[in-house]
Amino acid sequence: MSNKEWPLWEVFIRSKQGLNHKHVGSLRAADAEMAVSNARDVYTRRSEGVSIWVVESSHVHASHPTDADALFEPAHSKVYRHPTFYDVPEGIEHM
Amino acid sequence: MKELDINELERRFQEKIDKDIKIEPNDWMPDNYRQTLIRQISQHAHSEIVGMLPEGNWITRAPNLRRKAVLLAKVQDEAGHGLYLYSATETLGADREDTIDDLHSGKAKYSSIFNYPTLSWADMGAIGWLVDGAAIMNQVPLCRCSYGPYARAMVRVCKEESFHQRQGYEIMTTLANGTPEQKAMAQDALNRFWWPALMMFGPSDKDSKHTAQSMAWKIKRQTNDELRQQMVDITVPQAELIGLTVPDPDLKWNEERGHYDFGEINWDEFWNVVKGNGPCNKERVEARRKAKENGAWVREAANAYAAKQKMKKAS
């Protein structure tokens, strides 16, 4: 008996127009169409969404946690990328 | 990357936990932490799925359409809870099918409460009120669990659970305000489910071998006995309000402690049901096993269909 497990899919939901799709979880389905319809049943039973994306989990490429320092640490020292870094004269408006 | 020794990795791991930084799937974690989580989350998933059976038993016999729609929605939610949780075990590297087969072989456990039969419609009330009530009490602290995917699943679950408890209490209230026979049904359901509901929090702290480590890892945030006491304190006034009597002759408000004192749990019964000798253990596992076997052709057909569609698209 071919008991091949259905592939795993990551589910992204847009909760309302104007907002981006957000990862909500995963599920198993034989194909994309089934993944969308399962996602509807599993993740939107209470009107949580107006749009669904599904992506096969094996197609997601992620940064590795051990690389986090190398990737994200450099930004910490670049405070001049934020407006609060700059001195402006007292009383200045609209800036 | 330089190799870190295991002690250093463990020290850093615990430091993150102590600072309430969540652990995510690809982060380094001690093997025991992973195994403990897989065991706990899969047991939790199995409980959601097996928990559909005692209530499913009454869907076709709900007393009216409103109750039927509500019960259907509740049981469907429990299926969803099971799925969120199986997904969470997969983020830890557990194989979905193995996890389910462990339930069917009896290797994995699930909450003992679901090994009790549902004899009357009033049991739908008692289960929603007490069983979902106890489940909420267990699950609310788990929303702060150190493992990200489990904590996030619990947030969803807790949001959905609150109607489960209310619909159960509503059934109990309606019966308690009904004819003497209806009130007796409600009382009988409370009598049968009260003690098993208190057992849902697990063995007493002094006999719970996993508690200390799970607390240190923030997988567990409150002990079994603390949660059980909370359950009693909250539920007793709810029973009184609708004129039902909690079946415990030792139940008494303790002014000094600010809590109810309550009788000793029958631990022999608890362990006996855990070991598989409850009234419905065999029936429950058998129903799950059959569901898997009888659904095999559907899963295969879906695979074949998906393969065919893929080929069509490619050509």
Ligand SMILES: [Fe+2]
């Ligand atoms: Fe649930």
Ligand SMILES: [Fe+2]
């Ligand atoms: Fe529930």
